[in-house]
Amino acid sequence: MKPAERFFPKGLFQRALELQDWCVETRRHLHRHPERSGQEFETLAYLRGLLDEFGAPWIEVADGGILALLGDERRGKTVLLRADIDALPISENPRNLKRAREVISENPGIQHACGHDAHTAMLLAAAKLLAPFSDEIPGRIILLFQRGEEGNGNLREILKYIDAHRVHIDGAHAIHVRPDLPAGKIASVAGAVMASPAAFDITITGSGGHGSRPDLANNPLDCWATLYQGFKDIRLKHTSPFEPFTLAVGKLDYGAQANVISPALHFVLSVRFYNEDYGEIFHDEVLLLLEGITKAYHCAYTVNRFLVALPPIKNDAVAAAISQNAIRSYIGEEHLISAHEPMMCSDDFALIGKRYPAVMLQLGIRNEEKGSGAELHSDLFDIDEAALPLGIAATAGFALDFLASADE
Numbered sequence: 001m002k003p004a005e006r007f008f009p010k011g012l013f014q015r016a017l018e019l020q021d022w023c024v025e026t027r028r029h030l031h032r033h034p035e036r037s038g039q040e041f042e043t044l045a046y047l048r049g050l051l052d053e054f055g056a057p058w059i060e061v062a063d064g065g066i067l068a069l070l071g072d073e074r075r076g077k078t079v080l081l082r083a084d085i086d087a088l089p090i091s092e093n094p095r096n097l098k099r100a101r102e103v104i105s106e107n108p109g110i111q112h113a114c115g116h117d118a119h120t121a122m123l124l125a126a127a128k129l130l131a132p133f134s135d136e137i138p139g140r141i142i143l144l145f146q147r148g149e150e151g152n153g154n155l156r157e158i159l160k161y162i163d164a165h166r167v168h169i170d171g172a173h174a175i176h177v178r179p180d181l182p183a184g185k186i187a188s189v190a191g192a193v194m195a196s197p198a199a200f201d202i203t204i205t206g207s208g209g210h211g212s213r214p215d216l217a218n219n220p221l222d223c224w225a226t227l228y229q230g231f232k233d234i235r236l237k238h239t240s241p242f243e244p245f246t247l248a249v250g251k252l253d254y255g256a257q258a259n260v261i262s263p264a265l266h267f268v269l270s271v272r273f274y275n276e277d278y279g280e281i282f283h284d285e286v287l288l289l290l291e292g293i294t295k296a297y298h299c300a301y302t303v304n305r306f307l308v309a310l311p312p313i314k315n316d317a318v319a320a321a322i323s324q325n326a327i328r329s330y331i332g333e334e335h336l337i338s339a340h341e342p343m344m345c346s347d348d349f350a351l352i353g354k355r356y357p358a359v360m361l362q363l364g365i366r367n368e369e370k371g372s373g374a375e376l377h378s379d380l381f382d383i384d385e386a387a388l389p390l391g392i393a394a395t396a397g398f399a400l401d402f403l404a405s406a407d408e
Helices: 003-007 012-018 020-032 041-054 116-133 155-164 220-238 277-296 317-330 349-355 385-404
Strands: 058-061 065-071 078-084 140-146 171-182 191-194 196-205 245-254 264-273 300-307 313-315 358-366
Touching (some): 003 385, 012 116, 012 385, 020 041, 020 116, 020 385, 041 058, 041 065, 041 116, 058 155, 065 116, 078 116, 078 385, 116 140, 116 171, 116 385, 171 317, 171 385, 196 220, 196 277, 220 264, 220 277, 277 300, 313 317, 313 349, 313 358, 317 358, 317 385, 358 385
Parallel strands (some): 078 171, 171 358
Antiparallel strands (some): 191 313, 196 300, 245 264
């Protein structure tokens, strides 16, 4: 007998489908009330209320999030299930790719444009599903509702708490929605899933002047033009064509008037990669270019910040196998994608994956008829809510199967 069959004789996926309306309404509540990283106070209160309703004891870690508990570590292993709860500073478009949205943010300028509302709703639904059996679960399940995934670093407070209280964890699991996968599919792959990021925040300084006499000024834009070409050449000269490496300038601030040469130019340059050696190469080559080219153009530079790279997410082979078998057993082979190209975006779940055998699933949410499938962090981003039960069942199934699995 599979572990979940003990608790759900009519089927785990069937039980997840029965929770679909509840999960959809929970996701819509979160979507209507998004909060930016570090400001998730109403969201935390909402989560505490639901966990109390489920009878799941919880601990709130200052600046980190909530850890809720099911089961008992004395009965076996411990598995960590994680969802991120913060939103983005994006003004939501009232339409998605095709039609008016079913639900829209009521907090101007803030949007759940990365699926964190869905991640949180699915984990809450899995908790609601499993909580009645807390006294029988063969081990312990820790539910992590994490603040500040979008670059705020709040996960480190959770990890500090885990270390300080010697919380033993045997494995971990998370889900991220994926816009290029069709709704009804869920990817669980061994190996690379999400890339490692690194970024420079830099200011180039020259001397300003009037646009009519550029010869009397020293335009940092001229320096920037040569620098930009050099940055793009880093990929050609220093990385393998057979390994992923992307480079982009996501922010560029220069000038305010057409006839004024600004004395300073500010930009942010970022890269994504899977080969962790490339982070050091990127760092060193950017500094080398800055030193040489700014000197040649009689400019100066200031590195305001170098954003330290997260490691890539590489799913543990054993954890991925447990996840794949759970999806096959409880949901169906036709829903599983066990091999797929990785994403080039990043997630700080990578820090959890560095510590414990972990798997991050990717839930398909694209549905052309419903207008879902816009890229993450887009104001058009939306999901097909019919996909949510797959995430609920995959999460609960993995947790129970992991706790029942033999130690390798």
